[in-house]
Amino acid sequence: MITNLGKRFFVPTLIAIAVGVAVMLTAVTFNAKAAQEELRRRLQRETLLAARLIDSWLQAQLIDLTLWSRQESVVRALEEGDTPEENLRAAHRFLDTQRAGHPFYEASFLTDARGLVIAFAADQAQPLADLEIGDRAYVRQTLEGSQVVSPVLVSRLSGKRSFAITAPVTAGGRTIGLVGGMVDLATLKRLFINDFKLIPNGFALLADSSGQVIASSRDNEQTLSRFGNFAQRITGGGEGVFSQPIDNTETLTAFRRLHHADWSLAVNQPLDASLRPFLRAGQISIVASLVVLAGLSLVSLALFRRLITRRIRAMLPVIAQVKEGDLNSRIALDDAQEDEVSLVIASFNEMIGQLQTNIAALNKEIRLRSDSEQMLAYHQEHLEQLVAERSRELESAIIERKQMEERLARVEKLELIGTLAGGVAHDLNNILSGIITYPDLLLLKLPDDSPLVKPLRSIKLSGEKAAATIQDLLILARRGIATKQPVSLNAVVEEYLRGQEYQQLCKRRPGLELRVDLGPDLSPILGSPLHLAKTVANLVNNAAESMPQAGIIHLATANRPIEAPLALYEQIEPGRYVVLEVHDQGAALAPHDLTRIFEPFHTSKKMGRGGTGLGMAVVWGTVKDHDGFVDCESRADTGNRFSLFFPVTDAMPRPEPRQPVATIESPGPHExxxxxxxxxxxxxxxxxxxxxxxxxxxxxxxxxxxxxxxxxxxxxxxxxxxxxxxxxxxxxxxxxxxxxxxxxxxxxxxxxxxxxxxxxxxxxxxxxxxxxxxxxxxxxxxxxxxxxxx
Missing domain, CATH: 3.40.50.2300 (Response regulator)
Structure with missing residues (x-):
């Protein structure tokens, strides 16, 4: 009967190890859960007490403001009376007196029913009187009859992040104004948040209803905003507790919504610091378990050596002989001990005998096929090389054709849209002729002090702006440039830098820096200076829009001969070119936007940020009208780069004639x-x-x-x-x-x-x-x- 080694050795050992590990993990898990539950209850108590404290403070301020609103001097200042100036001075004195007793107000104010500040008290020198704050949502809500604690906003007085506490002023059953005070958010932090003492790395915070962290005891508002929906989870319910990793540390957060403001208070504490004693106990338990497991392993090793290792070592000499090619050797079999090892030995001896027979037959078969296989291998090697070379050529051709088809489809699409735009531009130009010309005719007849002069000039200006947009459509239609002349691209860039459009851009965006590198001895090109200048302006404006805050724009020109076709954004043919390049440090464009950037009306700007969506399409149309080519590249590490290739002409530029003064000459007799x-x-x-x-x-x-x-x-x-x-x-x-x-x-x-x-x-x-x-x-x-x- 065969002895089962699994029952004699492995099964008992595995069962003992599994039981020990299970007991240890159960104890550690139970202790950790109990400690975490106690920590949750403690954080909830602390959050409740802190929230009640803030609510009590806010309620006290609302009560005080309600008492202010009932003062006779406040009501009289808002009612029509015989001495309005004296009433306003009385209201000013009352606000100064009350603010002296409430030092946490940076300003107290009184408005009428329209939201116009008529009386105030503040330390700053600039006046608040006649300031219109009726556009604020909390002002409208107060004027509807409610006491309000506003959301956090930027104070128009100090420029600091503050919030307002307001109460309506009523008379005769109707609201005639409001009285309020502005509290610096830093004051609230100092009173209730900064003194909230916790263990290291813990903190307390306030979040508004939009999910933004507005105050934190560790001044880490910006850091907390990067952690996904952390603030949204705090403001999503009335109260609760949840855990979330912050800065690679698992933390426990308890939160509670305030009653008198649309805010939520949260108290956060790292789990590691609180559960460290229990973790240390778990570590000790693990070490003890490892010691026990090591002892069990030694015992298991002794049993294994006695039952298996000694018999396997006896098999090794025979295995070495078989490895050297001696298939006549056999392993001695002990009939007194029958188990799995005995079955392995018997099977191994049988395998050697079968292997000896198979090798003899295989050697004979090898000799018969050796010659034919050598010949086949020779031909196969050459065939594989030929197939590999042809496959590489075909793959390269397919990739090149696909790229060419994509470029052709993009060009055809732009041409089709341009043709459509040209037809629309023709009809609109006819319509705009009357909008521009009739005001001109009327202005010739009206005196300069006529009240109609200003609206007529506004109508004419609107028509001229619409005409400029239609000119962009004509460029898309490849119908915008009737004549060309030799021109220096350096002169076009210099004229743009002296122009009003660039000066206005510098005023709007003081954080931008334009670095210009004009190539020496730049060859002339054949084109329209007006359209080339607009192309430069569109490229610079596009670069500025890609950098909302600040950054550097590089503008450069250079001569560039091309000897072989270049497959870039489009196929660039060989020839001599002048290149205009604009490079910005803005965010990289998505591949989808990059392929469509020259399409009319396609823009990645948000609605309302300006622009017609024609700027880059006009760039494309102008380059094509000049028989040129466009290349663009957008990468996350280097920004966006646009390169325009214009063919060189041998004609030399002529100086631009001075534009005559805009006058109207009288016609000749009977013309x-x-x-x-x-x-x-x-x-x-x-x-x-x-x-x-x-x-x-x-x-x-x-x-x-x-x-x-x-x-x-x-x-x-x-x-x-x-x-x-x-x-x-x-x-x-x-x-x-x-x-x-x-x-x-x-x-x-x-x-x-x-x-x-x-x-x-x-x-x-x-x-x-x-x-x-x-x-x-x-x-x-x-x-x-x-x-x-x-």
């Missing part, structure tokens, strides 16, 4: 103007404007009608719209005009037109281009330049 526009409102607007300017004007609703009038009569100038609805458009009409009268002077007027068609009209001889919406002065000056053109 006649033909207006060609498909919009009835635009025709009527221009007819009225030209009449006021002194011109004789005739209007045509289409290009065909305009040609009929030109064939019948003579005109000194033609104002020609580029989009004319049905029939001929502006460029086709101009070609017909040149065929009929090559010397005819034509001025192009349009709110939206393809750049190529405007440029073609100017190339054919048009005397200039006026963009809708325009002011009376802009139209008058453009007409005089066109008429004076040889």
């Amino acid at each position: 006649r103007v033909l207006i060609v526009d498909d919009s009835a409102e635009q025709r009527e607007l221009v007819l009225v404007t030209l009449k006021e300017l002194g011109y004789t004007a005739v209007a045509a609703a289409s290009g065909e009608q305009g040609m009929e009038l030109l064939k019948q009569d003579r005109f000194d100038l033609v104002l020609l719209d580029m989009i004319l609805g049905q029939g001929m458009d502006g460029l086709d009409t101009y070609r017909q005009i040149l065929a009929h009268a090559p010397e005819q002077k034509v001025l192009i007027v349009s709110g939206y037109a393809e750049n190529q068609r405007i440029a073609e009209a100017l190339r054919l001889g048009a005397r200039g281009y006026v963009k809708k919406p325009y002011t009376v002065v802009e139209l008058a000056q453009a007409m005089r330049r066109a008429l004076a053109h040889p």
Whole structure:
């Protein structure tokens, strides 16, 4: 019969160890739980006593303020009487007297039913009288007839974190004002929080209903706000106890809501300091258990050596011989002792015999297959190398194609949105023409002291702001830049730094620092200085918005030749470029926002923080109108970087002509103007404007009608719209005009037109281009330049 070693050795040992460990853990756990429960009860008692103390103090102040509100001098100051000035002085004296007896008030005040402070008492020199505080929620609640302890707020008097205690003043059954006092939050801490003595690392705190810690005995309000829903758990119920780790220390917190203020008081104590004696007892128990377990292990080792180890050592020489290849050796089997070890020995001897037979058969099979396997291995090795190389090439091609498809989809999406924006801009420009021009006409007729001058200028200014936004839409539509000229990007940046927009940014954000590094000998580019300046402004504003507090913005220009295509945010072709780079220290953009940052109306700003959502889309449109490329990068460690690549031109920049003074010249005698526009409102607007300017004007609703009038009569100038609805458009009409009268002077007027068609009209001889919406002065000056053109 086989002896079961598990019953003789392992089972008793394991049972003894398990029982000892279980008893020890049970005792330690029971003691720890009892100690923790006692600590919970003690913290609840301390929290209850402290909360009652604060509530009693607040109730006493509310009672005092109620008594103040019933004083005759206070009531008279708020009622209409024969001596209002004397009543106010009496109220001031009363407030000064009462505040002297209540030194914890930094100010006491009296307001009327609108929330206007009419009397006050304070140490500060600045007056409180005529201060409007009716916008405060606690003031509105008090004026409705309630005694109020306000939330913590920033005092308009001292700039400190304070709270107000107020009581309504009533007369004849109605509330006519309120009387109150401002208490510095530091005073409340000194009275009730700082003197709350606890063991090291413990503290008491106050939290408001929004879950913000407003006062702590260890001045760790900011630290506590980082621990998730710690304050929310305190303010979420009337009273209770919970545990939570703070600064890697498990703590126990008891809390209770106050009755006279919308606050909760909490007392916090580390569990480690309170339960340390019980933990030390547990450690002693563990050491004792380890000693017992060590003794059991020694006994178990002796039994194991007697039953197993000695017999296994006898097997080792035979195993070593088998390892050397001697399969004829066998382990001696003791028939007197039958157990699991005996079964292992018998099985091992049987395995050696079977192994000897199998090895002989295997050697024969190996000899038969050796040659064929060598040949197969040779061909397989070369095939694997070929497959691996082709797989790497295919994977690289797939990745590159996917990236190219993503870039193409992004560009096509921006182009589609830009086309839609261009159509909307055309209609809006026609609408805004009247909003800008009619106020101009009225202002020419009104005297400077007319009450209508200011509202008319406001209407005109609003129209001009809307026109600026529409200009952004035109840039998105790739229709905003009609002409280009050689320009230095360094000059554009320097002009922006001297401009009013940058100066206003510096005033709004004094914490920002702009570091400029303009590359020497910068090559010129072909473009529009106005649109390039707006691009610089949009990039700087975007960088400033990414750093709400303060930070450094780097703006740099440089020449950069590219010899091979670069796959960055978009594919950049080889060539000579001038690069404009703006780098900020703001928070990194999410990958989703980075892919959509150039889309119109896409913005990561909060609602109400300003902006139209067109800034970066305008940057994209301007770069594309200049045949350039964009690269952007956003990383958590380095911030955000935008790089604009503009192709270099060999033409040299010309100095900008000085802008003439905005004046309106009188027309020559009997000068006649033909207006060609498909919009009835635009025709009527221009007819009225030209009449006021002194011109004789005739209007045509289409290009065909305009040609009929030109064939019948003579005109000194033609104002020609580029989009004319049905029939001929502006460029086709101009070609017909040149065929009929090559010397005819034509001025192009349009709110939206393809750049190529405007440029073609100017190339054919048009005397200039006026963009809708325009002011009376802009139209008058453009007409005089066109008429004076040889």
